[in-house]
Amino acid sequence: MRKPNANIAVSWGSSLQAGRCSDFSRRRSDPARHVLFGISETSLAYCFSVPIARGCWVLERKGGKDDNSDVPSTSSRNILLFLRSAHRLLWPLRRCLPSHGHISKGNATKIPFRISYSPFLTLSKVYACKVIRTANLGLSASDIEAEATAIRAVYTTANPYIIEILSDWQDSAPGGFEAYFFVMDLMDSSLEAHMQTLSVNYNYWDFYVKAVISKDPDVYVDMQEILLGLEHLHHLGCVHRDVKPSNGPESPLIG
Amino acid sequence: MAVLMLRDVHGQFHLKLADFGFTTTGTPARIYQSLQRQGTTPYFAPEIVLRHEFSASGDIWAFGCILYEFLYCCFDRRQAFPELPFLASYYSTPNMPAFGIGWDTLQTDPVSLRASIVPYRQEIERSWEVFNGVLRLTFKREGTQRRDAQSLRERMASWMAGNPVDA
Numbered sequence: 001m002r003k004p005n006a007n008i009a010v011s012w013g014s015s016l017q018a019g020r021c022s023d024f025s026r027r028r029s030d031p032a033r034h035v036l037f038g039i040s041e042t043s044l045a046y047c048f049s050v051p052i053a054r055g056c057w058v059l060e061r062k063g064g065k066d067d068n069s070d071v072p073s074t075s076s077r078n079i080l081l082f083l084r085s086a087h088r089l090l091w092p093l094r095r096c097l098p099s100h101g102h103i104s105k106g107n108a109t110k111i112p113f114r115i116s117y118s119p120f121l122t123l124s125k126v127y128a129c130k131v132i133r134t135a136n137l138g139l140s141a142s143d144i145e146a147e148a149t150a151i152r153a154v155y156t157t158a159n160p161y162i163i164e165i166l167s168d169w170q171d172s173a174p175g176g177f178e179a180y181f182f183v184m185d186l187m188d189s190s191l192e193a194h195m196q197t198l199s200v201n202y203n204y205w206d207f208y209v210k211a212v213i214s215k216d217p218d219v220y221v222d223m224q225e226i227l228l229g230l231e232h233l234h235h236l237g238c239v240h241r242d243v244k245p246s247n248g249p250e251s252p253l254i255g
Numbered sequence: 256m257a258v259l260m261l262r263d264v265h266g267q268f269h270l271k272l273a274d275f276g277f278t279t280t281g282t283p284a285r286i287y288q289s290l291q292r293q294g295t296t297p298y299f300a301p302e303i304v305l306r307h308e309f310s311a312s313g314d315i316w317a318f319g320c321i322l323y324e325f326l327y328c329c330f331d332r333r334q335a336f337p338e339l340p341f342l343a344s345y346y347s348t349p350n351m352p353a354f355g356i357g358w359d360t361l362q363t364d365p366v367s368l369r370a371s372i373v374p375y376r377q378e379i380e381r382s383w384e385v386f387n388g389v390l391r392l393t394f395k396r397e398g399t400q401r402r403d404a405q406s407l408r409e410r411m412a413s414w415m416a417g418n419p420v421d422a
Binding site for chain 1: 269270271272273278298309310311313314315317318320321322324325326382385386389403404405407408411412415
């Protein structure tokens, strides 16, 4: 179920910071209705779409003011200025603005950014972008290529129990930043967050009783879905190697 | 973020696998030896821990870990499966509720009584039997002894439909 990516143009944070807005023109031939702003220097990035000239997502760097190592170019500086001014304007209202939940962070990676709030939530859609930065993994080129092949093989086969990818590409930048990018839907929650919610809301016995005796046992359905996904994966000849409920959810994106 | 949830149009959550950053291709029966132990440590199968062998059965073990966490609300698989002593020094021991929910314990628990579980005794014991059967199929020491995902799923479905648990 591969969606056409004709209406998605991509810009990611490193290019914004490094003064390259090249990915705006990445698919210039396609009429882009959404621009995905990503923020990444690590293996997982947030991407958030902006209907062009209609709304914006505001980002805030976690590192603080003193991290001014990046000198953006004129065009990207304009964008950043716009984002920052919107940020300053809307910061007092941040508690009133809608949240879009959590996203988990990847294995052994840190996310230096967070999306602080979204002033135009209804106008735009949030995506998640997985960035596999090849230099960080310390793997050989053949390993990286094998993994990318596996990821593509997994994603290009439609299966309702495997997350679908909306766009993928490989990119490299001066400075040795080479990465694979995989844009996918931002999921509502993770299994681990669900389990934590359950264990908080119910005590041990309550949870046990609820989970087991309900007429439509959630545990059974969940496990069947995981098994269906794994079955498809193994049928493709892929080994996931990292099955787990989730990593801990990232701190709340708002507030 | 390996298993994520997506809410569909009816408000129901569905699980999807994600995070294929460590995925490899090949035949499922093939065993990959990797010097790097990638992945999430507590979900590693014993052959990954001991011999760094990645195969499809390692995914099955990790699935069993997820099911275990769902059932027992804890992470320590030693309490439920004391026949796994080989990992005793490997897994940590956080404070966990005591294992061993028997029907007697459940009956005397005030919360359970409040929930009036008594009419559901059959279903509770049945589900418990099924899930523990799946766990027994999953937590095999050798990867070759574990069932693959399809047969595990089919067995689980047939047990849930009422066939005797023969694990």
